[in-house]
Amino acid sequence: MLTAVVPALNEEQRIGCVLRRLLRIDDIKIIYVILNGSNTATRHEVDELYRQNRQKITVVTFTEPLGIDVPRAVGAKLSYCGGATYTIFVDGDLVGDITKDLSLFINNSVKKQLDLALMDCYPLKPIPNLLNEPMFFYRRYLNQTLKIEHKINIASPSHGPHMVSRRLLRLVPWEDFCIPPTLLAYAVLHKLQINIAGRIPHACLGSQIKNGTHTHLIVDTIAGDCLEAACIAKNISRSRTYEGKTYLGYHQQRRFDLLHQFLAGRLMC
Incomplete structure (x- = not known):
């Protein structure tokens, strides 16, 4: 059984598009929408689609924002407990016309x-000097550390749909x-199968364009995540330095405390 996990904070006018695309993919049996600190417009948009597709959509609501990527952990736990054989993670703001690409990605992942399974969002390799920019450098650093760069280039679970x-x-x-890059480290350590299963250029994902401050913080988040993943691979104490x-x-805005309450069954959604 294939499940999908869709985190959503304030994604009004976007989350509906994402869910409708996923609903068109027959292979996906359950879609877990993880609302966290979402505004009224986002909740209403999700609720409307839920009422029309109760057999396929499960909505989990947290009143407070969980922080970046924490909803993925909630969805992963729910998917595992629900018996999923595969789980695809798709951000709630990806409004690009990628339905066919996702279907092909899923088929390739299962077939192989x-x-x-990772999405190559830079099928045309970045200009070499750009690889020294933090946005690319730490992804490359991790993949080189794990000795998988030759297979996946700079692809990362931090960027684009993955399964x-x-x-x-x-x-x-x-x-x-x-901390998505850690998935790479665990997969390598346990000698599991990792590879590219699809290609969607970043510009075609349709992710929301935000301000420069947000972009800088995202880059720093991913850089630190990659450094933590490298520490796991090296079996040393974790560091983001x-x-x-x-x-x-x-x-620091990741609410691990709320995640732990959820995992312990003390935070009911």
Whole structure:
């Protein structure tokens, strides 16, 4: 059984488009929408589609924002407990016309029996000097550390839709689904199958364009996440620091406390 996990904060006029595209993919049996701190417009948009598709959509609501990527951990746990054999993660703001691409991605992932299937969002390799920019450098650094750059270039679970097998769901601590690059480290350590299963250029994803401050914080978040993943691979204490600079980004806003309450059954949604 294939499930989809769709995190949503304030994605009005976007989340509906994403869900309608996923509903058209027959292979997806359950869509877990993880609303967290969402505004009224977003909730209404999701509720309307839920009423029309109760057999396929499950809505989980948190009154407070969980922080970047934390909803993925909630969805991963629900998918595993629900018996999923594969789970695809799709952000709630991706309004690009990617339905066919996602269907092909899913088919390729299952056909190749991948445990971690990635989307190549830069099918045309970045100009070499751009690889030194933080946005690319740390993704490349992690993939080189894991010795998988030759297979996946700079692809990362932090960018674009990705899919995991039940084997990987079982092996990764739920908290680490909040730090997507760590999935790469766990998959390598356990000798699981990792590869590219599809290609969608970043511009075609249709992700929401935000301000420069947000972009800078996202880059720092992913950089720190990649550094943590590299530490897992090296079996050393986790750190988000490289050459004297610490990369936090939005990491401190991740509500691990709320995730732990949810996992313990004390936070009912």
